[in-house]
Amino acid sequence: MVATARSQERLVLLREAGLEATSCNRCAVESADLVFISVKPYHFPIVARDIGGIVAGKPVVSVMAGVPVSLLQKVLKGAEVYRAMPNLNIRVGRSLTALYSPPNARHYGLVRRALSCFGTVYDVPEEFIDAWTAVAGSGPALVAEFLDALVLAALAVGLPRSIARRVAAELLESTARYLLENPDVHPGVLRDEVITPAGTTIAAIRTLESRGFKSAVIDAVRDATLRAGEIAREIASMLDNSLGGSD
Numbered sequence: 001m002v003a004t005a006r007s008q009e010r011l012v013l014l015r016e017a018g019l020e021a022t023s024c025n026r027c028a029v030e031s032a033d034l035v036f037i038s039v040k041p042y043h044f045p046i047v048a049r050d051i052g053g054i055v056a057g058k059p060v061v062s063v064m065a066g067v068p069v070s071l072l073q074k075v076l077k078g079a080e081v082y083r084a085m086p087n088l089n090i091r092v093g094r095s096l097t098a099l100y101s102p103p104n105a106r107h108y109g110l111v112r113r114a115l116s117c118f119g120t121v122y123d124v125p126e127e128f129i130d131a132w133t134a135v136a137g138s139g140p141a142l143v144a145e146f147l148d149a150l151v152l153a154a155l156a157v158g159l160p161r162s163i164a165r166r167v168a169a170e171l172l173e174s175t176a177r178y179l180l181e182n183p184d185v186h187p188g189v190l191r192d193e194v195i196t197p198a199g200t201t202i203a204a205i206r207t208l209e210s211r212g213f214k215s216a217v218i219d220a221v222r223d224a225t226l227r228a229g230e231i232a233r234e235i236a237s238m239l240d241n242s243l244g245g246s247d
């Protein structure tokens with residue numbers, strides 16, 4: 001496996017992780033059977049210039065948020081282009097990865113096997129990738145925000161710092177596990193089972209409702225989805241400028 005990066009710092013880190021590493025994208029791609037593009041979207045035009053002409057016939061998987069297959073195909077001439085959207089839980093082998101494959105994909109098995117090393121792979125049409133990006137790709141950040149809020153809340157009501165973080169993280173994990181093991185239980189049913197009339201839980205739920213908690217989550221995910229569309233337009237314009245609108 002060969003990884004590429006620009007900075008010496010990153011190349012050293014990659015080598016320390018046991019990978020062959022080079023700053024030459026072209027060299028890495030020339031000898032590759034499978035290519036992953038995982039630069040930030042706005043760095044893609046530079047990578048496209050490096051490798052656009054030498055990927056014909058190769059499977060190329062982009063994990064870049066927003067950038068659609070139509071745009072990738074335009075500059076990665078003759079490549080079999082896939083889009084994948086993993087998430088950072090890849091670090092514990094639990095990525096939830098969406099995979100869009102082109103029609104009659106010849107390298108589907110290889111691509112799926114590679115992505116499956118990092119967690120669960122879901123085949124999805126490309127039209128769902130932006131929504132998936134907002135929910136599952138950005139999701140660890142949203143969950144981390146909620147967890148952080150819970151930790152602060154725990155401290156605010158006097159729980160010791162030494163246990164607040166652990167309790168908050170275990171709470172999220174155990175509640176999610178129960179709902180995963182009982183797919184017929186609606187989250188609202190679980191909520192109602194916890195609520196004692198005139199008890200503590202309804203006091204908390206009332207505050208969340210009055211502050212528009214659910215509405216904020218819904219709007220946040222919508223905004224992330226819309227941002228993916230904006231990224232697509234920005235990258236299209238960058239490619240037009242840097243590659244002279246090549247077809």
Ligand SMILES: NC(=O)C1=CN([C@@H]2O[C@H](COP(=O)(O)OP(=O)(O)OC[C@H]3O[C@@H](n4cnc5c(N)ncnc54)[C@H](OP(=O)(O)O)[C@@H]3O)[C@@H](O)[C@H]2O)C=CC1
Nearest residue numbers: 004005006007010038039040041043063064065086087088
């Ligand atoms: N972070 C996340 O949770 C997720 C990110 N993604 C997508 O993954 C992509 C990468 O994100 P992320 O990992 O956070 O970003 P990082 O900045 O951490 O990593 C990007 C890497 O690309 C390298 N790079 C930049 N330009 C070039 C170039 N011209 N040639 C070779 N290597 C280059 C950088 O090397 P150097 O450091 O030397 O500049 C760096 O190692 C994005 O497109 C994002 O949308 C998808 C799902 C989840």
Ligand SMILES: O=C(O)[C@@H]1CCC=N1
Nearest residue numbers: 065133134137138139
């Ligand atoms: O924030 C981003 O744009 C990337 C895509 C999903 C997670 N991180």
